[in-house]
Amino acid sequence: MADVQLAPLRTIGDFLLESARFQIPNINDPEKWANRVMNNLLYYQTNYFLMALVTFLFIGIIHPVKMVCGFIAISIAFGGFVYCTSSQYKARRFKRDHPIVSVLLILLAGYILVYAVGAVIVFMFGIAFPMMLILMHASLRMRNIKNKVTNRLETVGLKRTPMGIILEGLGQEQEAGS
Structure with a gap:
């Protein structure tokens, strides 16, 4: 992890404005589309991390209580x-020894779940919306020469970045020269 470098933040002109070229990908060639997305994820990764953080925080500012409740509900679930999956015996024994407490816990969990569904939806939207924006940009943004050169350094292994590690962990590493 010591050799991991954070990719530079790309300018707004390169990311969205002047020099940015966008085109709908050819859905009949999924390999080429996936290559475009992977290369854009690597090249614009710092912009994407920043965009996801800002979007998540914006949604959190608009609905702070629901975001916190959604996070707590997801964490509790x-x-x-x-x-329960690691100690089924203990859970069965507790239900047998304390039936009234078990029923009350189930009712309380059901009430909290019904109350928290709205908060969970807001929280999941806070995660899913930035991911959707990132995938849309990565799919539509056409690559440029700097993008291609920078990605070659990543695929050859001369430079390691957080997005490269994430993609590698997901089994999406690229071949050198692809």
Whole structure:
């Protein structure tokens, strides 16, 4: 991780305005489309991280209580899933030893879930909306010479970036020279 470098923030002109060229991708050639998206994700990664953070914070400012409640609800659901899947015997024993408490917990969880559904939707929108914007930009933005040269450095392994590590973790590493 010590050799990981943060990619530079690209100018707004390069990212969206003057020199930016946009075109609808050819959906009949998914390999070329995927190549465009991967290369744009690598080249504009700092802009994308910043855009996602600003969008997430903007939605959080508009709906702060719902964002916090949604985060808590998702965290509790995840924690409950992990707990129940790792200790089923303990959960069954608790239900058997404390039936009234178990029913009250189920009712309370149901009430919280119904209340939190709106908050969860806002929270998930706060995550999904920035991702949608990133994928739209990466799909529509045509590559330029600087983009191609910079991505070659990443694929050859001369430069490691956070997005390169994320894509590699998702099994989307590129071949050198592709």
